[in-house]
Amino acid sequence: MEIGVCSNKNGAFIKLDPRSKLLLLITISIIMIGARTVEVEGVLRLICAAIPLVLLLSIREYKASFIYLLLLGSALICEKHIAPYTHGICNIVLMMICGLITRFVAGYMMGWYTVKSTSVSEFITAMERMHCPSFISIPMSVMFRYFPTLSEEYKSINDAKRMRELGHPFSQPLTYIEYILVPLMMSTVRIADELSAASLSKGLSAGEKRTHICEVSIRPLDVFAITGTMVMFVLFLVY
Amino acid sequence: MEKKFEIKDLITVGVFSALYSIVMFAVACLGFIPILMVFMPLLCPLVAAIPLMLYFSKIKHFGMITITGTLIGILMFIIGHPYPILIFCIGAGLLTEVVLKMGNYQSIKHCVAASAVFSLWFLGMVIAFFFSFRDAYFASILDGYGQEYVDAMKSYTPTWVFFAMIIMCLVGGTVGGLLGAKVLKKHFRKAGMA
Numbered sequence: 001m002e003i004g005v006c007s008n009k010n011g012a013f014i015k016l017d018p019r020s021k022l023l024l025l026i027t028i029s030i031i032m033i034g035a036r037t038v039e040v041e042g043v044l045r046l047i048c049a050a051i052p053l054v055l056l057l058s059i060r061e062y063k064a065s066f067i068y069l070l071l072l073g074s075a076l077i078c079e080k081h082i083a084p085y086t087h088g089i090c091n092i093v094l095m096m097i098c099g100l101i102t103r104f105v106a107g108y109m110m111g112w113y114t115v116k117s118t119s120v121s122e123f124i125t126a127m128e129r130m131h132c133p134s135f136i137s138i139p140m141s142v143m144f145r146y147f148p149t150l151s152e153e154y155k156s157i158n159d160a161k162r163m164r165e166l167g168h169p170f171s172q173p174l175t176y177i178e179y180i181l182v183p184l185m186m187s188t189v190r191i192a193d194e195l196s197a198a199s200l201s202k203g204l205s206a207g208e209k210r211t212h213i214c215e216v217s218i219r220p221l222d223v224f225a226i227t228g229t230m231v232m233f234v235l236f237l238v239y
Numbered sequence: 240m241e242k243k244f245e246i247k248d249l250i251t252v253g254v255f256s257a258l259y260s261i262v263m264f265a266v267a268c269l270g271f272i273p274i275l276m277v278f279m280p281l282l283c284p285l286v287a288a289i290p291l292m293l294y295f296s297k298i299k300h301f302g303m304i305t306i307t308g309t310l311i312g313i314l315m316f317i318i319g320h321p322y323p324i325l326i327f328c329i330g331a332g333l334l335t336e337v338v339l340k341m342g343n344y345q346s347i348k349h350c351v352a353a354s355a356v357f358s359l360w361f362l363g364m365v366i367a368f369f370f371s372f373r374d375a376y377f378a379s380i381l382d383g384y385g386q387e388y389v390d391a392m393k394s395y396t397p398t399w400v401f402f403a404m405i406i407m408c409l410v411g412g413t414v415g416g417l418l419g420a421k422v423l424k425k426h427f428r429k430a431g432m433a
Contacts (some may be wrong), residue, residue, distance in 0.1 A: 095388040111317065
């Protein structure tokens with residue numbers, strides 16, 4: 001994953017402020033999980049499910065948006081047309097899986113979009129504007145930036161482990177956990193050291209006010225997004 | 240706060256919170272298997288306590304574990320868990336802080352106890368099934384999941400299960416902490432990393 005100073009070089013045609021992205025993310029999660037599937041709330045759910053799709057398309061993530069559409073579509077069809085005809089344990093398993101997908105996948109996709117389309121610099125600047133203290137905003141940005149690294153590390157470790165034919169996840173779960181977790185923990189310690197060395201050379205610990213060159217401001221589109229979420233939220237609470 | 244935080248500490252907090260929550264999610268994915276669902280409060284802390292123990296060995300200041308708790312709370316809130324999770328996460332973080340402080344951030348015994356206490360935040364994820372949240376929650380999922388599912392879930396979660404889950408969290412956290420201490424001794428002490 002490239003870590004640029006600003007994120008707008010990949011030519012996204014919808015540019016949102018990190019603050020409105022976060023607001024959208026929270027609203028989508030709350031509505032997708034809390035709302036019922038009928039009447040006004042059903043419409044709200046549809047809108048909330050459509051937002052991540054549009055945004056993913058806007059940063060040219062065609063594959064991700066296709067997978068999202070496929071997952072959500074099949075889960076919805078399954079929930080409405082297949083699951084009601086089953087009974088007992090089968091019904092519970094189907095309902096649980098479909099329910100989790102229809103409720104959580106939109107939020108996850110929105111989260112993925114937020115991580116993918118926001119650079120660390122923009123994120124920290126936006127957090128500063130919200131007067132979020134640095135002891136929350138720095139660990140938070142490190143955390144979100146570390147998730148993709150972690151999955152890369154996991155892939156390499158898993159490859160190395162498989163090459164030596166060690167610890168199959170089902171037949172030897174304990175060995176599997178040990179052989180994955182210990183190298184992951186080692187690389188975590190190492191990356192933490194490297195990052196703090198990098199922050200030292202960037203002068204983050206100097207205590208001066210941070211400067212930046214990326215434009216973080218509320219644009220008309222953000223105003224639209226923020227009022228939109230507000231309206232959806234009020235509708236959600238009223239009905 | 241006795242000593243001022245350094246950026247290094249904040250980075251350690253971020254990186255280890257990420258590792259902890261990823262491990263948590265990975266184990267929680269097993270929850271798709273219905274029988275294991277009930278044992279999640281036992282299994283999740285059990286595995287996640289291993290990186291947590293390494294994290295504890297890195298903690299030197301007051302406040303780091305509280306920040307981790309807060310971060311996990313925010314993360315869980317963002318992906319859509321109801322607000323009590325924030326209270327649980329921050330509360331568990333503060334309690335853990337106290338336990339670690341008693342051991343002066345060095346004693347292994349206190350670390351194991353702390354990992355048990357920290358895993359209590361997990362209760363915030365299941366609180367929706369119990370007490371005053373119960374009826375509202377089941378009413379809200381009724382038309383999405385169907386009557387049969389709701390009835391089954393209701394029968395799985397009488398109130399005593401909540402207290403059983405507290406015990407499961409504590410046991411999971413303790414056993415995981417002991418495992419973590421063992422892993423640290425086996426792999427990290429020698430390499431000089433813990």
